Amino acid sequence: MKLKSQISILLVFTIVFGYSQSESTEIKKLDINTELDHFAARVVGDKIYFSHNLTTKRGRAIKDKYDGFIYTMYEAPLSEDGEIKDAQPVTKTELGRFNMSAATFSKDGRFMYFTTNQLGKGTNKLKGIETYNLQIRRAEYVEGKGWTNFETLPFCEPDHNYAHPALSPDGSTLYFIADVKGTKGKSDLYKVSVTDHSTYGEVTSLGETINSSRTEIFPFVSADNKLYFSSNRRGGKGGIDIYVYDLNSTDSEQVPISLEAPINSRGDDFSFFLNDDLTTGYLSSRRLKGEGGDDLYYFEKF
Numbered sequence: 001m002k003l004k005s006q007i008s009i010l011l012v013f014t015i016v017f018g019y020s021q022s023e024s025t026e027i028k029k030l031d032i033n034t035e036l037d038h039f040a041a042r043v044v045g046d047k048i049y050f051s052h053n054l055t056t057k058r059g060r061a062i063k064d065k066y067d068g069f070i071y072t073m074y075e076a077p078l079s080e081d082g083e084i085k086d087a088q089p090v091t092k093t094e095l096g097r098f099n100m101s102a103a104t105f106s107k108d109g110r111f112m113y114f115t116t117n118q119l120g121k122g123t124n125k126l127k128g129i130e131t132y133n134l135q136i137r138r139a140e141y142v143e144g145k146g147w148t149n150f151e152t153l154p155f156c157e158p159d160h161n162y163a164h165p166a167l168s169p170d171g172s173t174l175y176f177i178a179d180v181k182g183t184k185g186k187s188d189l190y191k192v193s194v195t196d197h198s199t200y201g202e203v204t205s206l207g208e209t210i211n212s213s214r215t216e217i218f219p220f221v222s223a224d225n226k227l228y229f230s231s232n233r234r235g236g237k238g239g240i241d242i243y244v245y246d247l248n249s250t251d252s253e254q255v256p257i258s259l260e261a262p263i264n265s266r267g268d269d270f271s272f273f274l275n276d277d278l279t280t281g282y283l284s285s286r287r288l289k290g291e292g293g294d295d296l297y298y299f300e301k302f
Contacts, residue, residue, distance in 0.1 A: 027262045027283075027299040032084045035292035036061055037069065039284035040102045040218070040271045041084070044109045048084060048282075049075050050296060051101035062097065071101035073114065082280070082298030091146030092139070099134075102218065102271070104167045104174075111197045112139045112147060113165035113174065118158045134161040136176060138197060155192065155203050163187075166219045167194070174200070175219040175227070184208060186215040189229060210245055210256055221247065223276045229256075230270035237261070240268040242283065263299065274302065 032038060041050040053061040054070040062070050076087040092100075103114035117132040135156040140149040156162045157180070166175040174194050177187045180203070188211040193201030205211065212233035217240070219229040227245045241264045243256040258264060263272070267287035274281040280300045286293075 021260050021263070022301055024301045025260075025262060025299055026301050027297050028082070029290070030083055030296045030298055032087065033291040033293075033295040037071070037294040038296045039294040041282035041284070041296055042103060042105060042273055043078060043275055043282075044105045046078050047075050047109075048078050049073055049090070049103060049105070050084065050087075050282075051103070052087075054097060064097075070097055071099050073100050073103055082282070082300070084296065092150075093145055093148040094150050102164045104165045106167065106171050106197060107169075110141050112141070113137070113153075113167065114139070115163040115165070118156070133158060134163045136162045136165045136174075140197075154200060161187065164218045166221055168221050169223050169225065171197075173221075175206075175221060177217055177219065178203070184211045185213050187217060189216045189219055189227075209254070218271045220272055220274070222274045222278065224248075224278060228272040228274070230272070231256075237264045238266040238269060238287075240270050242269050242272045263302075278302065 036053045036055070037051070039051050041048055050073070051071050052074050054072045055061055064070055073090045074087045075090050076084045079085060099116045101115050103112050105112050113136055115134055116137050118135045136153045138151050138153060139147040142148050153162070160178060160180045162176055162178045164177050167173070168175070172194055173191050175189060175191045178190050179187045180190075182205065189206040190203050191206060192203050210216075210227070212231055214231060214233045216229055216231045219227060221227055225247045227247050228242060230240050230242050232240045236258055241258045243258050245256045246254065263269065263283065265285060265287040267285055267290075269283060269285045269287070271284040272281065273283070279302050280298070281302065283297050283299065284294050285297055286295070
């Protein structure tokens with residue numbers, strides 16, 4: 001994933017008592033990785049979904065007219081060792097070469113929220129040109145049809161980017177990133193309430209404690225209600241690091257904590273996912289000894 005791109009006593013206290021990562025965490029690079037991009041793995045029931053380049057029949061990555069890669073969603077049966085085998089593009093009723101990546105799913109697997117492009121042109125504030133900015137769409141899975149009933153979320157405005165949706169464990173809140181007015185950095189973390197996967201509340205920033213003056217991307221909320229996200233904020237271990245913030249905490253002094261190695265590396269680490277067992281999961285990385293693109297890693301003993 002290309003990104004245009006005095007620890008205090010209190011902070012130390014928060015690290016020790018607010019969050020603890022196992023020193024025995026193990027991580028492995030998956031066999032599915034190639035020089036192309038594989039990222040944003042999510043487990044839903046007995047399946048795993050992930051994002052990958054849309055390719056030609058010869059396996060070459062397809063680009064849009066702006067020379068950017070086009071992505072699509074793949075699915076595969078879940079395996080015991082974390083490997084992803086027999087992956088196939090998801091079946092959808094809306095065909096065509098449109099971006100479909102970085103998704104989140106309802107617990108029953110019926111609804112999917114994913115990152116794609118606006119259907120109409122908007123303004124690129126950084127470049128001063130018209131472009132198709134990112135948006136979040138919702139789709140419904142219908143047996144025999146695949147993913148259908150695609151709808152753009154009502155708060156997605158053409159002149160701004162909205163991406164990387166993540167549902168809370170109870171499905172009542174959708175977290176995402178955006179660059180709307182008032183954003184502190186290049187992109188900030190936001191949330192919105194969700195009712196029956198059909199109506200949405202008011203978009204709310206997660207605030208200056210979580211958001212930085214840099215870039216926040218790829219939020220994820222674990223079963224124990226901890227928010228994981230990636231950022232290139234100052235003080236990290238690499239280019240982009242994975243951070244954790246306890247949403248259940250009542251500590252007004254709490255700050256996001258960078259995860260330790262081997263989860264974070266000196267490279268870019270992002271798109272963290274933790275299974276409900278809270279010990280195994282997936283992340284994406286551009287670390288040393290990778291395959292050249294965004295690689296998927298499986299971890300256990302977290």
